[in-house]
Amino acid sequence: xxxxxxxxxxxxxxxxxxxxxxxxxxxxxxxxPAVEIYKANFNHPVFETDLSQVSDYxxxxxxxxxxxxxxxxxxxxxxxxxxxxxxxRGNLTINYAEIVSHVRPQWFVMENVERILKTQKLKQAKKMxxxxxxxxxxxxxxxxxxxxxxxxxxxxxxGKLGERDHFMDDYLVKNQSKTQMTIYDYLGNTLKTxxxxxxxxxxxxxxxxxxxxxxxxxxxxxxxxxKGYIKHNGDPVDxxxxxxxxTTKERTYLQTFPPDFKWFGNKTELEQIIGNAVPVNLAKFxxxxxxxxxxxxxxxxxxxxxxVLEF
Numbered sequence: 098x099x100x101x102x103x104x105x106x107x108x109x110x111x112x113x114x115x116x117x118x119x120x121x122x123x124x125x126x127x128x129x130p131a132v133e134i135y136k137a138n139f140n141h142p143v144f145e146t147d148l149s150q151v152s153d154y155x156x157x158x159x160x161x162x163x164x165x166x167x168x169x170x171x172x173x174x175x176x177x178x179x180x181x182x183x184x185x186r187g188n189l190t191i192n193y194a195e196i197v198s199h200v201r202p203q204w205f206v207m208e209n210v211e212r213i214l215k216t217q218k219l220k221q222a223k224k225m226x227x228x229x230x231x232x233x234x235x236x237x238x239x240x241x242x243x244x245x246x247x248x249x250x251x252x253x254x255x256g257k258l259g260e261r262d263h264f265m266d267d268y269l270v271k272n273q274s275k276t277q278m279t280i281y282d283y284l285g286n287t288l289k290t291x292x293x294x295x296x297x298x299x300x301x302x303x304x305x306x307x308x309x310x311x312x313x314x315x316x317x318x319x320x321x322x323x324k325g326y327i328k329h330n331g332d333p334v335d336x337x338x339x340x341x342x343x344t345t346k347e348r349t350y351l352q353t354f355p356p357d358f359k360w361f362g363n364k365t366e367l368e369q370i371i372g373n374a375v376p377v378n379l380a381k382f383x384x385x386x387x388x389x390x391x392x393x394x395x396x397x398x399x400x401x402x403x404x405v406l407e408f
Contacts, residue, residue, distance in 0.1 A: 098118075098119050098120065098163045098164060099119075099120050099122045099160070099161060099162050099163050099164070100114055100119050100120065100121050100122065100162055100163065100164045100165070100166055101121070101122060101123045101124065101125070101157060101160050101162045101164075101165055101166070102114075102121060102123075102124040102125070102166050102167055103124075103125050103148060103165060103166070103167030103169075103193055103196060104125070104126065104127075104148065104167045104168055104169050104170060104189065104193070105124035105125060105126040105131075105135055105143060105167070106126060106128075106131050106135075106168070106370065106373055106374055106375070107131050107134045107135060107138075107360075107370050107371070107373075107374050108124070108134070108135045108138055108139060108374075109352065109354070109374040109375035109376060109377050109379075109380055110166050110167065110168060110206075110208065110375045110380045111124055111135075111139060111166075111380075112138075112139075112354070112358075112377045112380070113375070113376075113377045113378065113379065113380020113381035113382075113383070113384055114166060114380055114381070114383075114384045115139075116377070116381050116384070117381055117384040117385050117388055118388070119164070119384055119388075121139070121141050122141055122160050122161075122162065123141055123142050123143070123144065123160045123162075124139070124141065124142070124143040124144070125143070125144050125146045125148055126143060126144075126145065126146075127145060127146060127147045127148065128370075129145065130362045130366045130367075130370060131370050132145045133361070133362070134359065134360060134361065134362065134370065137359040137361070138358055138359055144156070148189065148192050148193070148196065149188065149189060149192050151192065151195075151196065154196060154199040154200055157196060157199075157200045158199075158200050162200065162202045163202055163203050163204060164202050164203065164204035164205060164206065164387075165196065165197050165200065165202050165204075165205045165206075166205070166206045166207075166208075166380075167193055167205075167206075167207060167208070168207070168208040168209060168375055169189040169190045169192070169193045169207070169209060170189055170373075187216065187218045188218070190207075190209070190213070190216075190218045190219065190222050191218060191221060191222055191225075193207060193222070194221075194222035194225040194226060195225070197226065197229065197231075197256070198225050198226065198228070198229040201229060201230070201258065202258075203257065203258050204255070204256065204257050204258075204387070205226075205231070205254075205255070205256045206253065206254070206255050206256075206383060206387070207222075207253075207254040207255075207256075208251055208252070208253055208254075208375055208380075208383075209251065209252045209254075210250075210251065210252060211237050211250045211251065211252055213252050214237075214252060223254075226256050230258050230259060231256035231257060231258055231260070232256065232257055232258075232259065232260030232261050232262050232264055233254060233255070233256050233262050233263075234254075234255045234256075234257075234262065234263055234264050234265035234266055234269070235252065235253065235254045235255070236252075236253055236266060236269045236270075237250055237251070237252055237253075238250070238251055238253055238269065238273075238379065238382070238383075239277075240376050240378075240379045241277035241278050241311040242273040242274050242276075242277060242278075243273060243274070243378065243379050243382035243383075244274070244278060244353070244378040244379075244381070244382055245278060245283075245351075245352075245353050245376040245378045245379050246278045246279055246280045246282060246283040246284070246311055246312055246351055246353075247311055247312040247313070247314065247315060247351050247352070247376065248277070248311045248312070248313055248314060249314045249315070249376060249379070250314075251375070251379065253269070253383055255383070255387065264390070265386060265387070265390050268386040268387075268389055268390050269383075269386050272382065272385065272386055272389070273382075277310075277311045278311060279308065279309055279310050279311055280308040280309075280310070280311070280312055280351065281308045281309050283350075283353075284308070284350060287350070288308060288343070288347055290308070290339070290340075290341060291307060291308055291309075291334075291339070292305055292306065292307055292308075292333065292334045292339050292340045293305070293306055293308070293340060293341060293342060293343050294306075294321070294322045294326075294340050294341065294342045294343075295312070295313055295342070295343070296318050296319070296320040296342075300327070300329075302329070302331075303329035303330075303331035303332050304322070304326065304329065304332070305328075305329070305332035305333060305334060305337070305340050306333070307333040307334070310333075312351045315348055315351055315352055315371065315372055316372045317368050317369035317370075317371070317372030317373060318368065318372070319342060319343070319345065319348060319368045320342065321342050322337060322340060322341075322342065345360070345364065345367055345368060345371065346360070348368075348371050348372075349371055352371060352374050352376045352377065353376045353377040353378040353379075354374070354377055355377075
Protein backbone atom coordinates (compact mmCIF):
# COMPACT_ATOMS: atom_id res chain seq x y z
CA UNK A 98 0.00 0.00 0.00
CA UNK A 99 1.39 3.40 -1.05
CA UNK A 100 0.82 6.44 1.15
CA UNK A 101 1.55 10.15 1.12
CA UNK A 102 1.63 12.29 4.27
CA UNK A 103 0.19 15.81 4.16
CA UNK A 104 1.22 18.35 6.83
CA UNK A 105 3.83 15.78 7.80
CA UNK A 106 5.61 17.73 10.56
CA UNK A 107 8.56 15.76 11.87
CA UNK A 108 7.07 12.49 10.65
CA UNK A 109 5.18 10.82 13.53
CA UNK A 110 2.35 9.66 11.28
CA UNK A 111 4.74 8.62 8.53
CA UNK A 112 6.94 6.58 10.86
CA UNK A 113 4.00 4.87 12.56
CA UNK A 114 2.46 3.83 9.24
CA UNK A 115 5.86 2.87 7.86
CA UNK A 116 6.43 0.65 10.90
CA UNK A 117 3.40 -1.49 10.01
CA UNK A 118 4.61 -2.00 6.45
CA UNK A 119 2.86 0.79 4.57
CA UNK A 120 5.11 2.36 1.92
CA UNK A 121 5.36 6.13 2.39
CA UNK A 122 6.21 7.48 -1.07
CA UNK A 123 6.13 11.22 -0.35
CA UNK A 124 5.46 13.83 2.32
CA UNK A 125 4.45 17.50 2.28
CA UNK A 126 5.30 20.10 4.92
CA UNK A 127 5.66 23.89 4.80
CA UNK A 128 7.66 24.66 7.99
CA UNK A 129 11.35 24.49 7.10
CA PRO A 130 12.67 23.35 10.54
CA ALA A 131 10.27 20.38 10.43
CA VAL A 132 11.12 19.69 6.78
CA GLU A 133 14.83 19.44 7.61
CA ILE A 134 14.19 17.00 10.46
CA TYR A 135 11.93 14.92 8.23
CA LYS A 136 14.56 14.79 5.48
CA ALA A 137 17.18 13.56 7.93
CA ASN A 138 15.05 10.59 9.02
CA PHE A 139 13.33 9.28 5.90
CA ASN A 140 14.52 8.11 2.48
CA HIS A 141 11.45 9.15 0.49
CA PRO A 142 11.04 12.73 -0.76
CA VAL A 143 9.51 15.50 1.34
CA PHE A 144 8.21 18.52 -0.53
CA GLU A 145 8.39 21.94 1.12
CA THR A 146 4.95 23.06 -0.03
CA ASP A 147 2.25 25.45 1.13
CA LEU A 148 -0.79 23.20 0.84
CA SER A 149 -3.14 26.17 1.23
CA GLN A 150 -2.04 27.36 -2.22
CA VAL A 151 -2.42 24.14 -4.24
CA SER A 152 -4.20 24.41 -7.56
CA ASP A 153 -2.58 21.53 -9.47
CA TYR A 154 -3.32 18.19 -7.82
CA UNK A 155 -1.05 16.24 -10.17
CA UNK A 156 1.80 16.55 -7.65
CA UNK A 157 -0.19 14.17 -5.44
CA UNK A 158 -1.81 12.00 -8.11
CA UNK A 159 1.54 11.33 -9.78
CA UNK A 160 2.69 9.56 -6.61
CA UNK A 161 -0.23 7.11 -7.06
CA UNK A 162 -1.21 6.89 -3.39
CA UNK A 163 -3.59 4.21 -2.15
CA UNK A 164 -3.96 6.25 1.03
CA UNK A 165 -3.47 9.86 2.07
CA UNK A 166 -2.63 10.45 5.71
CA UNK A 167 -2.19 13.76 7.47
CA UNK A 168 -2.75 16.00 10.46
CA UNK A 169 -3.69 19.53 9.38
CA UNK A 170 -2.23 22.09 11.85
CA UNK A 171 -4.60 22.34 14.78
CA UNK A 172 -3.57 25.47 16.70
CA UNK A 173 -6.80 27.29 15.82
CA UNK A 174 -8.82 24.40 17.31
CA UNK A 175 -6.55 23.60 20.25
CA UNK A 176 -7.38 24.25 23.88
CA UNK A 177 -3.94 25.87 24.08
CA UNK A 178 -4.77 28.33 21.31
CA UNK A 179 -7.28 31.12 20.82
CA UNK A 180 -9.88 28.67 19.49
CA UNK A 181 -10.78 30.75 16.43
CA UNK A 182 -11.25 28.32 13.58
CA UNK A 183 -11.20 31.18 11.06
CA UNK A 184 -7.73 32.44 12.00
CA UNK A 185 -6.29 30.75 8.91
CA ARG A 186 -4.90 27.40 9.99
CA GLY A 187 -8.40 26.06 10.46
CA ASN A 188 -8.78 26.37 6.70
CA LEU A 189 -6.01 23.79 6.24
CA THR A 190 -8.54 21.12 7.23
CA ILE A 191 -10.56 22.19 4.20
CA ASN A 192 -7.41 22.16 2.06
CA TYR A 193 -6.78 18.59 3.21
CA ALA A 194 -10.33 17.61 2.25
CA GLU A 195 -9.95 19.31 -1.14
CA ILE A 196 -6.78 17.37 -1.91
CA VAL A 197 -8.31 14.04 -0.88
CA SER A 198 -11.50 14.78 -2.85
CA HIS A 199 -9.54 15.61 -6.03
CA VAL A 200 -7.00 12.76 -5.82
CA ARG A 201 -9.55 10.21 -4.52
CA PRO A 202 -7.25 7.52 -3.09
CA GLN A 203 -8.94 4.37 -1.83
CA TRP A 204 -8.30 5.50 1.76
CA PHE A 205 -7.50 8.52 3.86
CA VAL A 206 -6.66 9.03 7.54
CA MET A 207 -6.90 12.47 9.16
CA GLU A 208 -5.67 13.24 12.69
CA ASN A 209 -6.44 16.30 14.79
CA VAL A 210 -7.21 17.57 18.29
CA GLU A 211 -10.38 16.50 20.09
CA ARG A 212 -11.79 20.03 19.95
CA ILE A 213 -12.17 19.86 16.15
CA LEU A 214 -15.46 18.02 16.79
CA LYS A 215 -17.00 21.37 17.80
CA THR A 216 -15.96 23.21 14.64
CA GLN A 217 -17.77 24.10 11.44
CA LYS A 218 -14.57 23.30 9.51
CA LEU A 219 -14.89 19.62 10.34
CA LYS A 220 -18.56 19.56 9.34
CA GLN A 221 -17.64 21.18 6.03
CA ALA A 222 -14.75 18.77 5.44
CA LYS A 223 -16.90 15.72 6.18
CA LYS A 224 -19.51 16.88 3.67
CA MET A 225 -16.74 17.13 1.08
CA UNK A 226 -15.55 13.60 1.84
CA UNK A 227 -19.06 12.18 1.60
CA UNK A 228 -19.65 13.98 -1.70
CA UNK A 229 -16.42 12.44 -3.02
CA UNK A 230 -17.78 8.97 -2.19
CA UNK A 231 -16.14 8.12 1.12
CA UNK A 232 -17.66 6.19 3.98
CA UNK A 233 -16.41 7.63 7.26
CA UNK A 234 -15.32 6.15 10.56
CA UNK A 235 -14.34 8.55 13.35
CA UNK A 236 -13.27 8.28 16.97
CA UNK A 237 -11.50 10.10 19.79
CA UNK A 238 -8.53 7.98 20.87
CA UNK A 239 -6.63 8.43 24.12
CA UNK A 240 -3.04 7.57 23.16
CA UNK A 241 -2.38 6.03 26.58
CA UNK A 242 -4.63 3.11 25.54
CA UNK A 243 -2.79 2.83 22.21
CA UNK A 244 0.76 1.94 23.32
CA UNK A 245 1.78 5.51 24.16
CA UNK A 246 2.81 6.48 27.73
CA UNK A 247 0.92 9.75 27.49
CA UNK A 248 -2.64 10.96 27.98
CA UNK A 249 -3.21 12.58 24.62
CA UNK A 250 -6.73 12.62 23.18
CA UNK A 251 -6.80 12.86 19.40
CA UNK A 252 -9.54 12.84 16.80
CA UNK A 253 -9.08 10.19 14.09
CA UNK A 254 -11.14 10.21 10.88
CA UNK A 255 -10.75 7.32 8.44
CA GLY A 256 -12.36 7.26 5.01
CA LYS A 257 -12.73 4.52 2.42
CA LEU A 258 -14.24 4.92 -1.04
CA GLY A 259 -17.61 3.21 -1.41
CA GLU A 260 -17.79 1.99 2.18
CA ARG A 261 -20.54 2.39 4.79
CA ASP A 262 -20.05 4.79 7.69
CA HIS A 263 -18.63 3.48 11.00
CA PHE A 264 -16.92 0.64 9.12
CA MET A 265 -13.80 0.66 11.32
CA ASP A 266 -15.26 1.63 14.69
CA ASP A 267 -15.09 -1.91 16.10
CA TYR A 268 -11.41 -2.26 15.18
CA LEU A 269 -10.46 1.02 16.84
CA VAL A 270 -12.27 -0.05 20.02
CA LYS A 271 -11.27 -3.70 20.37
CA ASN A 272 -7.55 -3.13 19.80
CA GLN A 273 -7.15 -0.63 22.63
CA SER A 274 -5.51 -1.88 25.81
CA LYS A 275 -7.61 -2.27 28.94
CA THR A 276 -5.28 -0.10 31.02
CA GLN A 277 -3.32 3.08 30.35
CA MET A 278 0.37 2.77 29.58
CA THR A 279 2.62 4.45 32.14
CA ILE A 280 6.06 5.91 31.51
CA TYR A 281 7.52 3.07 33.58
CA ASP A 282 5.68 0.50 31.43
CA TYR A 283 7.30 1.96 28.34
CA LEU A 284 10.73 3.16 29.49
CA GLY A 285 11.40 1.40 32.79
CA ASN A 286 14.04 3.42 34.67
CA THR A 287 15.50 4.96 31.51
CA LEU A 288 14.77 8.50 32.73
CA LYS A 289 16.75 7.87 35.94
CA THR A 290 14.20 9.84 37.95
CA UNK A 291 10.84 8.93 39.46
CA UNK A 292 9.40 12.45 39.35
CA UNK A 293 9.48 15.22 36.79
CA UNK A 294 8.08 18.68 36.20
CA UNK A 295 5.76 19.53 33.31
CA UNK A 296 4.85 23.21 33.13
CA UNK A 297 1.06 23.57 33.65
CA UNK A 298 -1.17 25.92 31.69
CA UNK A 299 -2.29 27.36 35.01
CA UNK A 300 -0.87 27.10 38.52
CA UNK A 301 -4.28 25.85 39.62
CA UNK A 302 -3.11 22.58 38.04
CA UNK A 303 -0.33 20.39 39.29
CA UNK A 304 3.09 20.47 37.65
CA UNK A 305 4.79 17.42 39.18
CA UNK A 306 4.21 13.90 37.86
CA UNK A 307 5.43 10.36 38.46
CA UNK A 308 6.81 7.83 35.98
CA UNK A 309 4.28 5.36 37.40
CA UNK A 310 1.44 7.12 35.56
CA UNK A 311 0.96 8.19 31.95
CA UNK A 312 2.50 11.53 31.07
CA UNK A 313 0.10 14.42 30.56
CA UNK A 314 -0.07 15.72 27.00
CA UNK A 315 3.33 16.75 25.66
CA UNK A 316 3.01 20.38 24.56
CA UNK A 317 5.32 22.79 22.77
CA UNK A 318 6.42 24.31 26.10
CA UNK A 319 9.22 22.93 28.27
CA UNK A 320 10.29 25.08 31.22
CA UNK A 321 12.24 24.52 34.44
CA UNK A 322 10.49 24.52 37.82
CA UNK A 323 9.90 28.17 38.77
CA LYS A 324 11.59 29.28 41.99
CA GLY A 325 8.26 30.19 43.57
CA TYR A 326 6.47 26.95 42.65
CA ILE A 327 3.86 26.13 45.30
CA LYS A 328 3.20 22.45 45.85
CA HIS A 329 -0.13 21.32 44.42
CA ASN A 330 -2.35 18.82 46.27
CA GLY A 331 -2.02 16.44 43.35
CA ASP A 332 1.79 16.45 43.26
CA PRO A 333 3.03 12.90 44.07
CA VAL A 334 6.13 14.00 46.04
CA ASP A 335 6.83 16.67 48.66
CA UNK A 336 10.57 17.12 48.15
CA UNK A 337 11.04 19.16 44.97
CA UNK A 338 14.77 18.43 45.06
CA UNK A 339 13.82 15.03 43.62
CA UNK A 340 12.05 16.67 40.69
CA UNK A 341 13.44 17.95 37.39
CA UNK A 342 11.97 18.86 34.01
CA UNK A 343 12.36 16.35 31.21
CA THR A 344 15.03 17.02 28.61
CA THR A 345 14.08 17.70 25.01
CA LYS A 346 15.26 14.22 24.03
CA GLU A 347 13.25 12.57 26.82
CA ARG A 348 10.12 14.31 25.59
CA THR A 349 10.61 12.65 22.19
CA TYR A 350 10.55 9.26 23.94
CA LEU A 351 7.13 10.07 25.40
CA GLN A 352 6.02 10.80 21.83
CA THR A 353 7.34 7.26 21.13
CA PHE A 354 10.00 8.34 18.67
CA PRO A 355 12.93 5.89 18.69
CA PRO A 356 16.24 6.87 20.34
CA ASP A 357 18.06 7.01 16.98
CA PHE A 358 15.60 9.51 15.46
CA LYS A 359 17.57 12.64 14.52
CA TRP A 360 16.55 15.98 16.05
CA PHE A 361 18.17 19.38 15.55
CA GLY A 362 17.36 23.09 15.43
CA ASN A 363 17.00 25.83 18.03
CA LYS A 364 15.35 24.83 21.30
CA THR A 365 12.17 26.89 20.88
CA GLU A 366 11.43 25.45 17.43
CA LEU A 367 12.40 21.95 18.49
CA GLU A 368 10.13 21.92 21.53
CA GLN A 369 7.24 23.11 19.37
CA ILE A 370 7.92 20.46 16.72
CA ILE A 371 7.96 17.76 19.39
CA GLY A 372 4.78 19.08 21.01
CA ASN A 373 2.99 19.18 17.66
CA ALA A 374 4.03 15.66 16.65
CA VAL A 375 1.71 12.69 16.31
CA PRO A 376 2.96 9.95 18.68
CA VAL A 377 4.54 7.28 16.50
CA ASN A 378 2.81 4.43 18.34
CA LEU A 379 -0.60 6.09 18.02
CA ALA A 380 -0.08 6.20 14.25
CA LYS A 381 1.11 2.60 14.37
CA PHE A 382 -2.04 1.62 16.29
CA UNK A 383 -4.28 3.21 13.64
CA UNK A 384 -2.23 1.64 10.84
CA UNK A 385 -2.53 -1.81 12.40
CA UNK A 386 -6.31 -1.40 12.76
CA UNK A 387 -6.54 -0.41 9.12
CA UNK A 388 -4.50 -3.40 7.94
CA UNK A 389 -6.53 -5.77 10.13
CA UNK A 390 -9.72 -4.43 8.57
CA UNK A 391 -8.29 -4.89 5.05
CA UNK A 392 -7.22 -8.46 5.83
CA UNK A 393 -10.62 -9.36 7.29
CA UNK A 394 -12.34 -7.72 4.31
CA UNK A 395 -10.27 -9.82 1.88
CA UNK A 396 -10.93 -13.03 3.81
CA UNK A 397 -14.66 -12.34 3.91
CA UNK A 398 -14.61 -11.70 0.16
CA UNK A 399 -12.86 -15.05 -0.47
CA UNK A 400 -15.38 -16.89 1.72
CA UNK A 401 -18.29 -15.31 -0.13
CA UNK A 402 -16.75 -16.39 -3.42
CA UNK A 403 -16.26 -19.94 -2.13
CA UNK A 404 -19.89 -20.11 -1.03
CA VAL A 405 -21.05 -19.00 -4.47
CA LEU A 406 -18.89 -21.66 -6.12
CA GLU A 407 -20.21 -24.34 -3.74
CA PHE A 408 -23.78 -23.34 -4.53
